[in-house]
Amino acid sequence: MAVREVVLIGDTxxxxxxxxxxxxxxxxxxxxxxxADTLADLKARLGFGRGLASPQIGSPWRLIAFDCRLxxxxxxxxxxxxxxDETFSVLDDCxxxxxxxxxxTRSKAVAFECLDIDGDVxxxxxxxxxxxxxxxxxVDHLDGILMTDRAAQQHGSTATGVDSRMxxx
Ligand SMILES: [Zn+2]
Numbered sequence: 001m002a003v004r005e006v007v008l009i010g011d012t013x014x015x016x017x018x019x020x021x022x023x024x025x026x027x028x029x030x031x032x033x034x035x036a037d038t039l040a041d042l043k044a045r046l047g048f049g050r051g052l053a054s055p056q057i058g059s060p061w062r063l064i065a066f067d068c069r070l071x072x073x074x075x076x077x078x079x080x081x082x083x084x085d086e087t088f089s090v091l092d093d094c095x096x097x098x099x100x101x102x103x104x105t106r107s108k109a110v111a112f113e114c115l116d117i118d119g120d121v122x123x124x125x126x127x128x129x130x131x132x133x134x135x136x137x138x139v140d141h142l143d144g145i146l147m148t149d150r151a152a153q154q155h156g157s158t159a160t161g162v163d164s165r166m167x168x169x
Contacts, residue, residue, distance in 0.1 A: 053141030075114035
């Protein structure tokens with residue numbers, strides 16, 4: 001088990017656009033394992049955590065570890081293929097921005113596709129709000145975008161304590 005340090009806001013690795021994985025190669029597999037291990041460790045220590053994106057452990061690849069109703073697996077080259085026009089506001093949080101919650105506008109439903117580490121295709125035709133906002137948050141990480149970039153200007157943001165991180169991703 002290789003648990004890595006979570007990269008925090010201010011680190012340029014969170015701002016890089018992650019690279020597509022070539023599923024036939026092996027150069028990304030250790031990072032995929034470490035990402036899953038790091039999410040499992042966070043969940044064991046803190047009691048929460050539904051997803052973790054590869055830039056959060058300093059990996060350059062397009063990988064997201066999930067542990068939620070989507071399943072417990074590492075999504076490889078994940079893509080949002082459709083977003084609903086309807087949006088909603090969610091109080092977002094992030095393991096890379098500890099102690100903060102910011103209101104973010106997200107699409108209410110999305111379609112989501114990825115491979116898993118065995119190369120099998122997973123297609124989620126319509127994810128409802130709680131999972132939709134999760135995958136939007138994580139795919140944003142792969143594009144170097146943080147929740148604070150999407151924070152609704154009119155609401156600003158607030159500093160909060162540990163309780164605010166219950167759904168941290
Ligand atoms: Zn995050």
